[in-house]
Amino acid sequence: GAGVSQSPSNKVTEKGKDVELRCDPISGHTALYWYRQSLGQGLEFLIYFQGNSAPDKSGLPSDRFSAERTGGSVSTLTIQRTQQEDSAVYLCASSLKGGGNTEAFFGQGTRLTVV
Amino acid sequence: AQSVTQLGSHVSVSEGALVLLRCNYSSSVPPYLFWYVQYPNQGLQLLLKYTTGATLVKGINGFEAEFKKSETSFHLTKPSAHMSDAAEYFCAVSEMDSSYKLIFGSGTRLLVRP
Numbered sequence: 001g002a003g004v005s006q007s008p009s010n011k012v013t014e015k016g017k018d019v020e021l022r023c024d025p026i027s028g029h030t031a032l033y034w035y036r037q038s039l040g041q042g043l044e045f046l047i048y049f050q051g052n053s054a055p056d057k058s059g060l061p062s063d064r065f066s067a068e069r070t071g072g073s074v075s076t077l078t079i080q081r082t083q084q085e086d087s088a089v090y091l092c093a094s095s096l097k098g099g100g101n102t103e104a105f106f107g108q109g110t111r112l113t114v115v
Numbered sequence: 116a117q118s119v120t121q122l123g124s125h126v127s128v129s130e131g132a133l134v135l136l137r138c139n140y141s142s143s144v145p146p147y148l149f150w151y152v153q154y155p156n157q158g159l160q161l162l163l164k165y166t167t168g169a170t171l172v173k174g175i176n177g178f179e180a181e182f183k184k185s186e187t188s189f190h191l192t193k194p195s196a197h198m199s200d201a202a203e204y205f206c207a208v209s210e211m212d213s214s215y216k217l218i219f220g221s222g223t224r225l226l227v228r229p
Contacts, residue, residue: 004158033216043205043219056214057162100147100209101166104217106158 002026004107006092011115013082021077022112023092029105031098032075034059034067038088045046046090049075051100082114117142117208121220129228134178134193138206140226141187147209148189149217154202161205165189172227176200206221 005024013019026031034046048056049069060066064083069075079086089111093104122137140146145165151159163174170182179189189206202222207217 009224031215033214035217042221043207043217045216045218048214048216056216059124076127080226093159098215100215101164102215103161103164106160108156108158 004056004092004094004105006107006110008091008110009108010111010113014085015080015114016083018078018080019082020113021079021090021112023075023077023094023107025075025092025094027073029094029096030072030100031104032069033093033095033104034075034077035091035093036088037091041088043091045083048098059086079112082112084114085113087114098104117146117210117218119206119208119218119220121204121206121223123223124221124222125226127148127228128196129224131195134191134196134200134225135160135188136191136206136225138180138189138191138220139187140206140208142208142211144211145184146211148180148182149195149207149209150174150178150191151205151207152202153205153222159205162191164227196225196227198227198229201225210221 007022032049045059064080067077089109091109093106095102095104120139149164150162165182174180206220
C-alpha cells in the first residue's frame with residue numbers, strides 16, 4: 001500500500017483478555033517501530049525492528065507485551081491479560097533503513113480501550 | 116538519555132498571527148530533530164527535520180524551525196496562522212543509538228481563532 005496500515009482502527013476488549021494489533025509497513029521499509037500514545041504518558045517508544053529482529057525492546061512496559069515481525073514486513077503487537085492502563089492509541093511507524101535522518105512514516109494507529 | 120521539553124500544552128493564536136511553538140532538547144551529541152503534526156484521529160505527519168547543514172529548516176505548510184545549539188532549542192514558527200493549522204504538534208529528537216527511535220515532547224495543541 002501507499003502508507004503504513006494498522007488494524008483494527010479501534011478495539012474494545014475486556015480486562016484480562018489478550019489482543020493482537022497489526023501493522024503493515026510501507027513496502028521495502030526495513031525499520032519498523034511501535035509507539036504508544038496515552039493521556040498520561042504522551043508518546044512512548046515500545047519496540048524497534050530491523051528486518052525480522054528486534055534489537056531494541058527497551059520500551060515494552062511489561063512481559064505481557066510482545067511483538068514479532070515476519071518476512072521483514074507485517075508486525076504484530078500482542079498484549080496478554082490486558083489491564084485498564086493498557087488503554088491507549090498504539091502507533092506503528094516504518095522507515096526505509098532506520099537511520100536517524102531517515103523519515104519515519106506513521107500509521108493512523110489502533111485505539112485500544114480496555115473495559 | 117535524551118529528552119525533549121515543549122513549553123505550553125496549549126497555544127492559541129488568531130488567524131493571520133505568528134505561530135511560535137517552543138521546543139528544547141537535551142542531548143550530549145549533535146541531535147537529529149523533528150517536528151510532527153497530528154490532526155484529529157490521524158497518525159503523525161512529518162513537518163520538517165534537522166540533521167546537518169543549514170540551521171534554518173523549512174517544512175511543509177509554510178512552517179520553519181531553527182536549530183540553535185547554544186540554546187538547545189528547535190522552535191517551530193509560521194508567519195501567518197491558518198484555521199487549518201489547528202492540530203497537535205510534537206517535537207522529537209532521534210536517539211543516537213542503533214535504533215534511532217524518536218523521543219517525543221509532550222505535545223502542544225495549537226488553537227486558531229477566527
